[in-house]
Amino acid sequence: xxxxxxxxxxxxxxxxxxxxxxxxxxxxxxxLRLCFHRYFQRPPCFLVAEDADGVCGLVPLSWIEExxxxxxxxxxxxxxxxxxxQNRVFVxxxxxxxxxxxxxxxxxxxxxxxxxxxxxxxxxxxxxxxYLFLPPRxxxxxxxxxxAEFSHRNAKRVKRDVNRTAALGVSYRYDDLxxxxxxxxxxxxxxxxxxxxxxxxFREGFRSAVQFLHQQGWLRVTTLLIQGxxxxxxxxxxxxxxYTLLAGGTxxxxxxxxxxxxxxxxxxxxxxxxEQVDFLCGDFSxxxxxxxxxxxxxLLSNAADYxxxxxxxxxxxxxxxx
Numbered sequence: 001x002x003x004x005x006x007x008x009x010x011x012x013x014x015x016x017x018x019x020x021x022x023x024x025x026x027x028x029x030x031x032l033r034l035c036f037h038r039y040f041q042r043p044p045c046f047l048v049a050e051d052a053d054g055v056c057g058l059v060p061l062s063w064i065e066e067x068x069x070x071x072x073x074x075x076x077x078x079x080x081x082x083x084x085x086q087n088r089v090f091v092x093x094x095x096x097x098x099x100x101x102x103x104x105x106x107x108x109x110x111x112x113x114x115x116x117x118x119x120x121x122x123x124x125x126x127x128x129x130x131y132l133f134l135p136p137r138x139x140x141x142x143x144x145x146x147x148a149e150f151s152h153r154n155a156k157r158v159k160r161d162v163n164r165t166a167a168l169g170v171s172y173r174y175d176d177l178x179x180x181x182x183x184x185x186x187x188x189x190x191x192x193x194x195x196x197x198x199x200x201x202f203r204e205g206f207r208s209a210v211q212f213l214h215q216q217g218w219l220r221v222t223t224l225l226i227q228g229x230x231x232x233x234x235x236x237x238x239x240x241x242x243y244t245l246l247a248g249g250t251x252x253x254x255x256x257x258x259x260x261x262x263x264x265x266x267x268x269x270x271x272x273x274x275e276q277v278d279f280l281c282g283d284f285s286x287x288x289x290x291x292x293x294x295x296x297x298x299l300l301s302n303a304a305d306y307x308x309x310x311x312x313x314x315x316x317x318x319x320x321x322x
Contacts (some may be wrong), residue, residue, distance in 0.1 A: 002056065002096065004103055007046040010037075013073070015058070016048055020058050020090045026237050026244055027086045033074050035212055036205035037062075042075035047100045049091075057096040059089050061108065069303060070108040076205055078196050085112040085130060085280055085297060094119045100300070109301040112281065127299035129293035133266050133277040140270045142263075149291035158289070162263055165256035170231075172264065173223040180210055180221065183233035185248025206247065213237050224261045224303065226254060232261045241275035259286055266310070 007013050014030055021028050037044075042062035049057030062075030064082075071077070072087045087110065091097040097119060101108065111127050138144040173179065184203065186191040188195045197203040213219035218239045224232040233246035245265065250258050262279070269277045279287060281297065 001051065002099065003047050003050045004100065005050075006103070006105075007048055010044060013044050013046045013195060016027075016046060016055060016058060017060060018291065020055050021088055023151070025242075026087045027084050028088070031212055033084070033208055033209035036076035036202075037074035038208060039201040039205040040074055040076055042071075042073075044073055045105065046073070047103060048095050049100055053179075055090070057089075057091045057100050059100050059104075059110070061104070061110075063106075067109075068107065070104060070106060070110075072112075076202060078199070078202060079194075082111050083196065083202070087111070087113050089113065089116045089300065091116055091119065101300075104155045104302075107303045109303045111297075111299055113298040113300055115298060120262060125298065126296040128281040130281045130295045130296055130297055131279045131287040132295055133269065133279065133290075133292055135270045135274055135276070137293075138270070140273050142267050142270050145266070145270075158259070158263075161256050162260045165226075165254060165260045168254070169227045170260065171225045171228075173225060175219070175221050177210075177214060177219075177221065177231050179223045180207070180232060180235060182223065182230040183235060183247065183249040186230070186233060186251055187247070188249075190250065190252050195300070196204060209246075210235060222261065222265065224257060226251075226257070226263070232257045234261060234265070236265075242278060243269055243274055243276070244278040245280060258284075262286065262290070 007016060017030055023029050026032060032214065040062075042064060045061045045063060047057070047061065048055060049061040060073040062073045064071045064075045064077060064080075066076070067080050071082045072084070076083050086166065089097065091100070097116060113127070133145075138148060146159075184197050187197055192198070210219060218236050218237045220236045220243065222234045222236075223230050231251040231254050232248065234245055236243055236245040242276070243265065248258075248261070250261075263267040265277055279292060
């Protein structure tokens with residue numbers, strides 16, 4: 001026999017979150033999500049199922065008022081959609097997930113999900129694809145990677161492109177926290193209102209997350225300088241053998257600079273013998289050009305717009321992972 005409840009007190013939500021989600025990935029960390037919650041202040045609504053053995057189901061929601069929809073906690077949005085990846089729901093079986101979502105007070109759209117345990121993968125449809133670079137696959141040697149993934153002609157073309165940019169007078173600076181401000185400036189100059197950081201809530205939440213990572217000793221800031229001036233800045237997290245690239249900014253005057261800094265991350269990952277570099281989701285052509293390893297993430301939704309995108313199942317039907 002199951003009991004169901006909705007936790008809305010933040011301390012209660014934290015207690016059940018930390019009980020069922022071990023900190024396997026960066027975004028499992030409650031403290032990281034709290035960085036964004038402080039600025040977005042979305043009302044939490046954690047759907048919880050319990051039986052005699054304790055919690056057997058958890059779907060962590062936040063109410064996103066402007067979308068009139070529940071999203072994944074903490075509801076940090078860019079263009080109306082949440083941004084953090086590798087989100088989890090916890091259920092012991094698919095019927096528990098169905099029962100929990102039937103009790104959701106309104107429409108829900110949960111993005112970037114890892115496949116829930118207890119839900120057959122064949123029932124899942126892809127939301128978006130993330131991309132990994134896996135140094136062990138190539139013996140921690142970037143030349144092996146080029147030989148394995150590129151034709152000789154294409155490898156030569158990529159190297160020629162990045163060498164052309166490098167010839168402008170490139171150097172690197174590492175872990176200067178002040179360079180985060182250059183990242184914001186470059187990103188905003190390039191993308192304007194479409195920048196993640198155009199929303200003050202997101203910008204300050206991200207700044208808080210950067211400070212948290214810095215305090216933990218996990219922050220990595222990489223600044224590519226051309227003739228001494230920042231032309232690209234990336235911030236990421238180094239944790240448990242995984243380097244996660246979180247955000248960056250590039251100077252539009254140097255069109256090859258993004259490829260150059262990304263190859264630099266890959267070369268450095270080989271030198272440091274990292275397990276993986278996570279370049280996250282995003283429709284950036286260089287990720288497929290570089291033949292990175294795809295990792296699908298999934299969608300759980302009963303919203304009509306997502307339903308149409310994922311195959312035409314009627315909105316309001318039984319819980320599903322799309």
